[in-house]
Amino acid sequence: MSKTTEIDNQLFILIGALSFIPIVIILRGLVVSKLWLWFMVPLGVNQISIAHSMGISLLFALLSGHEDTKDDSMSETIKKALAAPILILLIGYIITFFM
Numbered sequence: 001m002s003k004t005t006e007i008d009n010q011l012f013i014l015i016g017a018l019s020f021i022p023i024v025i026i027l028r029g030l031v032v033s034k035l036w037l038w039f040m041v042p043l044g045v046n047q048i049s050i051a052h053s054m055g056i057s058l059l060f061a062l063l064s065g066h067e068d069t070k071d072d073s074m075s076e077t078i079k080k081a082l083a084a085p086i087l088i089l090l091i092g093y094i095i096t097f098f099m
Contacts, residue, residue, distance in 0.1 A: 013074060024081045028061075029054030031085040035092045042099070 032053035041047050048056075072080070 025054050028057040028085050031089045032057050034089060038092060038096050
């Protein structure tokens with residue numbers, strides 16, 4: 001592989017990763033917002049916006065540390081980043097039936 005092609009591939013991966021980050025942040029914000037509505041609002045806590053939810057999600061991500069994904073491929077990392085919030089939302093939805 002030529003040096004130019006290798007640099008182009010790395011640039012493509014970087015741009016793809018940077019464009020994927022806001023999607024994950026918004027998805028996590030939507031999930032936190034919905035879980036907050038299901039579990040916190042019935043306890044008398046005010047509803048929060050999606051922007052607040054994104055901030056809370058980022059705060060928890062910062063405080064909880066990061067998972068080591070250096071051995072994962074880019075597609076594996078993307079799958080994990082999308083699957084985790086969706087799975088959490090599904091589990092939360094199931095829990096609402098027991099409330």
